[in-house]
Amino acid sequence: MIDEVVKLEIPARAEFVALARLVVSAMAASDVDLPDERVDDLKLAVSEACTNAIEAHDATASPERVRLSYWADDRGLGVRVEDRGPGFDPAALPDHPPVTDPARLKFERGLGIPLIRALVDEVEISSSGQGTAVRLLMRNAVASD
Amino acid sequence: MIDEVVKLEIPARAEFVALARLVVSAMAASDVDLPDERVDDLKLAVSEACTNAIEAHDATASPERVRLSYWADDRGLGVRVEDRGPGFDPAALPDHPPVTDPARLKFERGLGIPLIRALVDEVEISSSGQGTAVRLLMRNAVASD
Amino acid sequence: MDLGLDVSERGKYAVLSVRGEVDVYTAPRFREGLIELVTEGKHQIIVDLEGVDFLDSTGLGVLVGGLKRLRSHDGDLVLVCTQNRILKVFEITGLTKVFSIFDSVDAAAAAGES
Amino acid sequence: MDLGLDVSERGKYAVLSVRGEVDVYTAPRFREGLIELVTEGKHQIIVDLEGVDFLDSTGLGVLVGGLKRLRSHDGDLVLVCTQNRILKVFEITGLTKVFSIFDSVDAAAAAGES
Ligand SMILES: Nc1ncnc2c1ncn2[C@@H]1O[C@H](COP(=O)(O)OP(=O)(O)O)[C@@H](O)[C@H]1O
Numbered sequence: 001m002i003d004e005v006v007k008l009e010i011p012a013r014a015e016f017v018a019l020a021r022l023v024v025s026a027m028a029a030s031d032v033d034l035p036d037e038r039v040d041d042l043k044l045a046v047s048e049a050c051t052n053a054i055e056a057h058d059a060t061a062s063p064e065r066v067r068l069s070y071w072a073d074d075r076g077l078g079v080r081v082e083d084r085g086p087g088f089d090p091a092a093l094p095d096h097p098p099v100t101d102p103a104r105l106k107f108e109r110g111l112g113i114p115l116i117r118a119l120v121d122e123v124e125i126s127s128s129g130q131g132t133a134v135r136l137l138m139r140n141a142v143a144s145d
Numbered sequence: 146m147i148d149e150v151v152k153l154e155i156p157a158r159a160e161f162v163a164l165a166r167l168v169v170s171a172m173a174a175s176d177v178d179l180p181d182e183r184v185d186d187l188k189l190a191v192s193e194a195c196t197n198a199i200e201a202h203d204a205t206a207s208p209e210r211v212r213l214s215y216w217a218d219d220r221g222l223g224v225r226v227e228d229r230g231p232g233f234d235p236a237a238l239p240d241h242p243p244v245t246d247p248a249r250l251k252f253e254r255g256l257g258i259p260l261i262r263a264l265v266d267e268v269e270i271s272s273s274g275q276g277t278a279v280r281l282l283m284r285n286a287v288a289s290d
Numbered sequence: 291m292d293l294g295l296d297v298s299e300r301g302k303y304a305v306l307s308v309r310g311e312v313d314v315y316t317a318p319r320f321r322e323g324l325i326e327l328v329t330e331g332k333h334q335i336i337v338d339l340e341g342v343d344f345l346d347s348t349g350l351g352v353l354v355g356g357l358k359r360l361r362s363h364d365g366d367l368v369l370v371c372t373q374n375r376i377l378k379v380f381e382i383t384g385l386t387k388v389f390s391i392f393d394s395v396d397a398a399a400a401a402g403e404s
Numbered sequence: 405m406d407l408g409l410d411v412s413e414r415g416k417y418a419v420l421s422v423r424g425e426v427d428v429y430t431a432p433r434f435r436e437g438l439i440e441l442v443t444e445g446k447h448q449i450i451v452d453l454e455g456v457d458f459l460d461s462t463g464l465g466v467l468v469g470g471l472k473r474l475r476s477h478d479g480d481l482v483l484v485c486t487q488n489r490i491l492k493v494f495e496i497t498g499l500t501k502v503f504s505i506f507d508s509v510d511a512a513a514a515a516g517e518s
């Protein structure tokens with residue numbers, strides 16, 4: 001399955017996030033058995049992860065780029081978003097959004113990772129001082145909940 | 146300008162050629178000053194070059210992938226298509242299609258590189274036993290003919 | 291990628307109709323559009339999201355920011371949205387509890403008159 | 405990526421209407437659609453390209469192959485196309501000299517009757 005991987009490398013700039021989403025649609029059109037709604041959910045998650053990756057590079061004014069891999073296999077459609085930003089501690093963020101807590105309404109930010117976790121079947125975030133990798137997997141119809 | 150480059154790596158399979166074209170549209174939408182018609186011409190050329198790259202890999206049954214770079218700068222929109230196929234001698238092909246020669250109508254093939262040369266402002270083909278790279282540049286409105 | 295913004299009037303409301311994709315690239319233009327209305331003294335705003343194809347958390351941020359700004363002027367910002375994939379984002383983030391969301395600009399304007 | 409093929413009848417012609425993108429991935433389906441018609445004994449074919457968004461040299465190859473096959477059955481293959489970006493590809497490759505290209509299925513069928 002390794003040769004089923006599509007790789008995309010983009011400058012860490014806002015205008016390229018749309019391209020990262022577009023590749024999800026293209027992969028979904030050719031290779032997988034996901035309902036449109038789940039493809040949309042994955043696009044949203046990729047958009048959030050890419051936005052964070054770009055902002056991480058902004059923080060360091062690093063000219064590094066954001067690297068994405070997309071793969072389709074029996075399990076579903078996967079995307080990995082990798083940056084060389086300063087990293088962060090994902091465990092320090094709440095696992096799920098406290099949607100009932102009116103206090104969160106004070107925040108215009110901090111919605112990205114909760115959205116990713118709510119929308120995507122499998123989410124793995126690994127982060128260090130060298131950068132961050134977010135691995136997303138949307139499971140095929142049969143295997144999904 | 147080096148960080149303006151977008152890179153795409155696809156399996157050498159027919160279904161991914163559409164993705165290679167899609168990235169041309171995405172680059173054109175965000176970064177350059179090319180009329181739609183010239184963007185369409187560049188998409189056609191990228192499609193031809195990618196098709197050749199994929200067929201070159203078919204010939205060797207090689208699991209290698211096709212690598213594309215896209216860049217936008219003052220001069221225009223550029224795309225490089227690279228394969229690790231067996232290579233060929235581009236000089237052995239006619240520079241321009243003999244459009245008036247009725248004999249060419251016998252051929253269902255051999256139209257790709259003539260189309261590329263007719264449509265794109267600058268075309269550079271380098272090929273060896275290690276593979277082939279096709280570099281295409283569509284010049285911005287001001288600089289174009 | 292394209293973002294389209296149109297402004298119109300409906301009763302006491304200014305209506306900002308958004309078309310296209312709202313993400314980190316286009317959100318700044320969306321934010322400017324909203325701020326411009328507030329600066330012009332429009333403190334009752336309907337944001338019509340029916341033409342939006344995509345909206346992520348940066349778009350949500352613009353809306354929450356706009357709402358806070360308007361409330362500080364005793365104004366309000368209400369939404370028009372019937373698309374499930376967009377509504378879903380508001381639901382997951384709990385923002386359906388913050389925004390009044392209507393099926394049409396007419397319904398939003400009528401609610402404001404009552 | 406999508407390729408749509410519809411078959412209909414118009415006078416002595418079978419009309420194959422093509423929608424979507426014709427490239428190395430979709431060309432095999434296009435070729436099969438044509439060959440199926442020939443196998444069914446349809447030797448006068450109009451290929452309607454008005455719904456085509458993209459066509460590259462693999463698509464041209466399918467059309468040239470179809471034409472050769474039909475001529476060997478004393479048949480013909482004519483095209484309907486008014487889109488400049490598609491016509492351009494036929495012009496550059498000199499194929500406007502091989503194919504009769506019409507503005508509409510009606511015009512193509514009428515020319516065949518005369
Ligand atoms: N790729 C990343 N690199 C560094 N920090 C990150 C990354 N992704 C997320 N973060 C941190 O986690 C926080 C929460 O992210 P998120 O939930 O997406 O909300 P937002 O991006 O709106 O702040 C970010 O503000 C940032 O500090």
Ligand SMILES: Nc1ncnc2c1ncn2[C@@H]1O[C@H](COP(=O)(O)OP(=O)(O)O)[C@@H](O)[C@H]1O
Nearest residue numbers: 197198201230232233254255256257258259277
């Ligand atoms: N990337 C490539 N690697 C190896 N051979 C190539 C490559 N591109 C083109 N060629 C050779 O040049 C020939 C002409 O290419 P082209 O004009 O695109 O027409 P076609 O692909 O339809 O044959 C091909 O048949 C092939 O032999």
